[in-house]
Amino acid sequence: MKITKELRLQELCTITQVLALVHASSEYTSDVYIYKNNTAYNSKCVLGLVNGLIGMKQNETITVVATGEDAEEAVSHLTHLIDRPPTVPGINTPIAE
Numbered sequence: 001m002k003i004t005k006e007l008r009l010q011e012l013c014t015i016t017q018v019l020a021l022v023h024a025s026s027e028y029t030s031d032v033y034i035y036k037n038n039t040a041y042n043s044k045c046v047l048g049l050v051n052g053l054i055g056m057k058q059n060e061t062i063t064v065v066a067t068g069e070d071a072e073e074a075v076s077h078l079t080h081l082i083d084r085p086p087t088v089p090g091i092n093t094p095i096a097e
Contacts, residue, residue, distance in 0.1 A: 001067070001068070001069070001071045001072065002065065002066070002067045002071060003065070003066050003067075003071040003072050003074075003075045004063060004064070004065045004075075005063070005064050005075050005079050006061060006062070006063045006064075007061065007062055007063070007064065007079055007082055007083070008059055008060070008061050009056055009057075009058055009059065009060050009061075009062065009082070010058065010059075010083070011058065012056065012057070012058060013053040013054055013056055014054075015050070015054065017053075017081065017082070018046065018049045018050055018053055018054065019046065020081050021034075021043055021049060021053075021078060021081055021082070022043065022044060022045070022046050022049060024077050024078060024081055025043040025044045025074065025078065026044050027077075028066070028068070028070045028071075028073065028074040028077075029068050029069060029070055030066040030067055030068025030069065030070050030071045030074045031066065031067050031068055032044065032064070032065070032066040032071075032074050032075075032078065033064075033065050033066075034049065034052060034053070034062055034063070034064055034065075034078075035062060035063040035064075035065060036052050036053070036056065036060070036061075036062050036063075039052065040065075041053070043064075043078065062082075064078050064079055064082075066078075
């Protein structure tokens with residue numbers, strides 16, 4: 001099964017978000033790629049995603065494509081992480097006073 005979903009970035013990607021995407025992608029057996037400007041980046045590869053996502057501008061469009069048995073779950077999970085980036089206390093969240 002092949003599932004495709006196009007997204008518009010609302011916020012800039014952070015290294016924390018890229019690492020979360022790689023970790024989440026590794027949980028699935030499907031092949032998962034993120035396309036930007038007709039270039040495919042393997043979502044299970046840190047260097048590939050860093051190269052593709054870091055430095056993107058707000059409102060740029062990416063496409064998540066997964067092929068395999070759990071493609072629907074993989075695309076759903078990754079698009080959720082892209083839409084709602086994870087937070088890591090002390091890194092990308094305000095420090096409580």
